[in-house]
Amino acid sequence: MKIVFHSKFTHSYTHDPAAAPGRIESILAALEGKFSMIEPDPAEEGDLVLVHSRNHLERVKIEPAVYEIAKLAAGGAIAAASRACQGEPAFALIRPPGHHASPDSCWGFCYFNNVAIAIKKLIEDKEIEKAFILDFDLHYGDGTENVFRGNSAVAYHHPEGKGRTDLMEGIVGLLQKVEGFDILAVSAGFDRHEKDWGGSLTTQDYRTIGQHVRETATRVCEGRRFGVLEGGYNHEVLGLNVRAFVEGMA
Numbered sequence: 001m002k003i004v005f006h007s008k009f010t011h012s013y014t015h016d017p018a019a020a021p022g023r024i025e026s027i028l029a030a031l032e033g034k035f036s037m038i039e040p041d042p043a044e045e046g047d048l049v050l051v052h053s054r055n056h057l058e059r060v061k062i063e064p065a066v067y068e069i070a071k072l073a074a075g076g077a078i079a080a081a082s083r084a085c086q087g088e089p090a091f092a093l094i095r096p097p098g099h100h101a102s103p104d105s106c107w108g109f110c111y112f113n114n115v116a117i118a119i120k121k122l123i124e125d126k127e128i129e130k131a132f133i134l135d136f137d138l139h140y141g142d143g144t145e146n147v148f149r150g151n152s153a154v155a156y157h158h159p160e161g162k163g164r165t166d167l168m169e170g171i172v173g174l175l176q177k178v179e180g181f182d183i184l185a186v187s188a189g190f191d192r193h194e195k196d197w198g199g200s201l202t203t204q205d206y207r208t209i210g211q212h213v214r215e216t217a218t219r220v221c222e223g224r225r226f227g228v229l230e231g232g233y234n235h236e237v238l239g240l241n242v243r244a245f246v247e248g249m250a
C-alpha cells in the first residue's frame with residue numbers, strides 16, 4: 001500500500017472546510033510511520049481536458065493558487081491509479097476533493113474531478129477497459145455521475161441507507177455482487193462518521209469497507225484498487241478514519 005502525498009497539500013488554498021488548516025496534518029499524524037509515501041506530479045492540461053471543458057479550466061485558472069493545487073490533486077489521483085495498475089494498492093491523500101466537479105462546472109469545495117480524470121486516463125492509455133467507482137462520502141458525487149453518465153465503461157455508485165446498519169448493508173452488499181471491471185476506485189469521503197456531519201458510521205465501519213474493497217478487487221480485477229480522499233471535516237477523528245480504511249484496504 002502506497003500513500004500518494006505532497007507537502008503542498010498542507011497549504012490552505014482557500015476558505016472552505018476541505019482547505020482548513022490542520023485537516024491534512026490530522027491524517028498525516030495517524031498514518032505516520034505506517035505506510036510509505038510517494039510524491040505526485042501535477043496533472044497536465046491534457047489530462048484535465050479528458051474530463052473538463054477548456055472553459056472550465058480557464059475559470060479555475062482565475063485563482064492561480066487554486067489551479068496549481070487542484071492540478072496537483074488530480075496528479076495524485078493519477079499516481080494512485082497508476083500504482084494500482086502496477087499491482088500495488090494506493091491511497092491519494094489529496095485536496096481539493098473532486099466528486100462535485102462536472103465537465104463544465106464545480107461546487108462543494110471541488111475544482112477538478114480527481115477520480116474521473118484518473119479513470120479516464122487509464123482508459124485513454126489502454127491500461128483498463130472498465131472501471132467501478134464506489135463513493136462512500138456523505139454527499140452524492142454529482143460531478144462523477146455527470147462525467148460518466150451514458151458511459152458503459154464506467155459504473156458509478158453512491159450507496160444510500162436509512163441509518164448506519166442499512167447503509168453498511170448497502171455498501172457491503174453492492175461490493176459483494178459487482179463484477180466485470182478492471183479496476184475498483186473509491187471516492188473516500190469520511191464525513192459520514194458519527195462525529196462528523198453525517199453522524200452515522202463508526203471508525204471500525206471504515207475498516208470493514210476497506211476490507212470489502214480489497215476482497216472485491218481480489219475477486220474481480222486481480223486486486224487493482226485505489227482510493228482518493230474526498231470529504232471528512234472533524235479533525236479529531238478524520239485521521240483515525242482514513243487509517244482504518246487504508247489498513248482495511250491494504
Ligand SMILES: [Zn+2]
Nearest residue numbers: 137138139231
Ligand atoms: Zn461530502
